[in-house]
Amino acid sequence: MDSYKIDLQENKKSKDGSILGKVNDFQSQLKEHENQRLNILKKSPLSSACDRIIRLRDRFNNNAEIKALMFGSNSYLGIITKTNTVNKAIEVTKKFGIGAGGVPLLSGTNIFQNELESTIADLKGFDDAIIFSSGFTANIGAIIGLVRSNNLIIHDKLNHASLIDGSLMSGAKMLRYQHNDPASLDKILQENYKLYPNGILVVTDGVFSMDGDIVNLPAIINIVNKYNAVLLIDDAHSTGVIGDRGRGSLSHYNISQRDNIVVTGTLSKAIGTVGGFITANQKIIDYLRIFARSNMYSTALPPSVCASSTEVINYMKTSDVVYKLKKNSEYMKNRLSSLGYNTLNSETAIIPIIIKDEYKLTQISKYFFDKGIVTNYIYPPVVSPNKSRIRISMMATHTKEDMDYFITILEEVDSLFGIK
Numbered sequence: 001m002d003s004y005k006i007d008l009q010e011n012k013k014s015k016d017g018s019i020l021g022k023v024n025d026f027q028s029q030l031k032e033h034e035n036q037r038l039n040i041l042k043k044s045p046l047s048s049a050c051d052r053i054i055r056l057r058d059r060f061n062n063n064a065e066i067k068a069l070m071f072g073s074n075s076y077l078g079i080i081t082k083t084n085t086v087n088k089a090i091e092v093t094k095k096f097g098i099g100a101g102g103v104p105l106l107s108g109t110n111i112f113q114n115e116l117e118s119t120i121a122d123l124k125g126f127d128d129a130i131i132f133s134s135g136f137t138a139n140i141g142a143i144i145g146l147v148r149s150n151n152l153i154i155h156d157k158l159n160h161a162s163l164i165d166g167s168l169m170s171g172a173k174m175l176r177y178q179h180n181d182p183a184s185l186d187k188i189l190q191e192n193y194k195l196y197p198n199g200i201l202v203v204t205d206g207v208f209s210m211d212g213d214i215v216n217l218p219a220i221i222n223i224v225n226k227y228n229a230v231l232l233i234d235d236a237h238s239t240g241v242i243g244d245r246g247r248g249s250l251s252h253y254n255i256s257q258r259d260n261i262v263v264t265g266t267l268s269k270a271i272g273t274v275g276g277f278i279t280a281n282q283k284i285i286d287y288l289r290i291f292a293r294s295n296m297y298s299t300a301l302p303p304s305v306c307a308s309s310t311e312v313i314n315y316m317k318t319s320d321v322v323y324k325l326k327k328n329s330e331y332m333k334n335r336l337s338s339l340g341y342n343t344l345n346s347e348t349a350i351i352p353i354i355i356k357d358e359y360k361l362t363q364i365s366k367y368f369f370d371k372g373i374v375t376n377y378i379y380p381p382v383v384s385p386n387k388s389r390i391r392i393s394m395m396a397t398h399t400k401e402d403m404d405y406f407i408t409i410l411e412e413v414d415s416l417f418g419i420k
C-alpha cells in the first residue's frame with residue numbers, strides 16, 4: 001500500500017509562523033499529489049457538461065479525452081442540459097445580455113430576479129426572498145444581517161463552513177451542539193438563554209452536506225420555540241431533493257410555522273445553475289435587503305441565470321423528477337447497506353461510504369478513476385479523522401445500470417482494499 005494521504009491540516013499554519021511559509025510548504029504536498037497522479041487537490045477538467053455521463057481531459061495522459069460516469073455532482077436533478085432551461089438562458093441572454101450591471105439596490109434588479117424571488121418564496125411557503133451570487137454569500141448575509149455581537153449563535157456540529165464563517169464575521173459568541181441531537185441543543189440553550197437576553201440564533205443544515213441525513217426539525221423547532229430563539233435552516237441540499245416536489249425540509253415534515261424561521265439555500269445544486277437565496281417573512285426580507293452586506297454590496301446574478309433557475313423550479317413542481325431522484329437514492333442506499341457498507345444515516349441524494357483509512361481512500365480514488373467513475377473523496381478536517389469517506393451524489397438521471405456498475409466497482413475495491 002502506498003504511504004500517501006491527503007492532509008488538509010498540515011499546511012494550514014506555517015511552521016515558522018510567517019504568512020508565506022505555509023504557502024511554500026504546501027508545494028511539497030502538491031508535488032507528492034501530482035507524483036501519485038491524483039485528482040483530489042487538482043482536477044482533470046471536464047470537456048463536456050456536468051451530466052450523468054461526462055467527458056474529461058486526463059491531465060496525466062496528454063489531456064486525452066476520456067468518458068466517465070458522474071457520481072460526484074451536486075446537479076441532483078440532472079437538469080443542467082435540459083433543453084427548455086438552456087433555451088430560456090439563451091433567449092434571455094440575447095435580450096438582456098451577459099450580466100446584471102450592478103448591485104441589486106443600484107441597477108442590478110430586473111424582472112427575472114423578481115420573478116425568481118417570488119418563485120422561491122412560493123416554493124418554500126414564505127412571503128419573499130432575496131437572491132445572492134452564491135449559497136455561501138447568502139448564508140453569510142443572513143447571519144451578519146441578523147446577528148450582532150450581543151447575541152449567541154448555536155450550531156449543529158456538522159453545519160456547513162459558510163454558516164460558521166458568517167458567524168465569525170458577526171462577532172457573536174458561537175457554541176455547537178451534538179450533531180442532530182435536540183437534547184444537546186436543549187442543554188446548551190438551558191445553560192445560556194439567560195445570559196443572552198438580546199436573542200439567540202439556532203442554525204442547522206436541512207440535509208447535512210457530508211452525511212446526507214435530514215435534520216430532526218420537529219424536535220429542533222420545539223426547542224427553538226421554548227427559548228424564544230430564531231432558527232436558520234440551510235436548505236442547500238434539501239431544495240429539489242426532499243419535501244413535496246423538492247420544497248425542502250419544512251415541507252418534508254409538513255411544518256407550517258414560519259414566524260421565527262429563516263431559510264437559506266443555493267441554486268447551484270439540484271437547481272443546476274448558480275446563486276443563493278434567503279427566504280423569510282416580509283419584514284425580515286425587507287431588512288436583509290439592506291443589512292445583508294453580501295447582497296447590498298455584491299453584483300446581482302445575470303438575468304439569464306435567474307430566468308433559467310425559475311424555469312427549473314417550475315419544472316420541478318410539475319414533473320416527477322424529484323421522485324426519480326428519491327427512488328434512485330433509495331435503491332443505491334439499500335444496495336449499499338445490504339452489502340454491508342457503512343453509509344451512516346443517509347436518507348437523501350448524498351450517500352457517504354465510510355473508509356476510515358485515509359491512505360486506502362487515496363488509492364481507491366485512483367481505482368475509481370481508472371474504472372471511469374468520478375465521485376468525491378472527503379478527508380479531515382472536512383470530516384472527523386475516523387470518518388474519511390467516499391461521498392457519492394445521486395442524480396435523477398442515473399440508470400439502474402449506472403448504479404449497478406458503481407456497486408460492481410465498489411465490490412472490487414472492497415476485495416482489494418477491505419473497506420467493509
Ligand code: PMP
Nearest residue numbers: 134135136160209236266268275
Ligand atoms: N450550504 C451548504 C450546506 C453547502 O453544501 C454549500 C455548497 N458546498 C453551500 C451552502 C454553498 O453554496 P454555493 O456553492 O452556492 O456557494
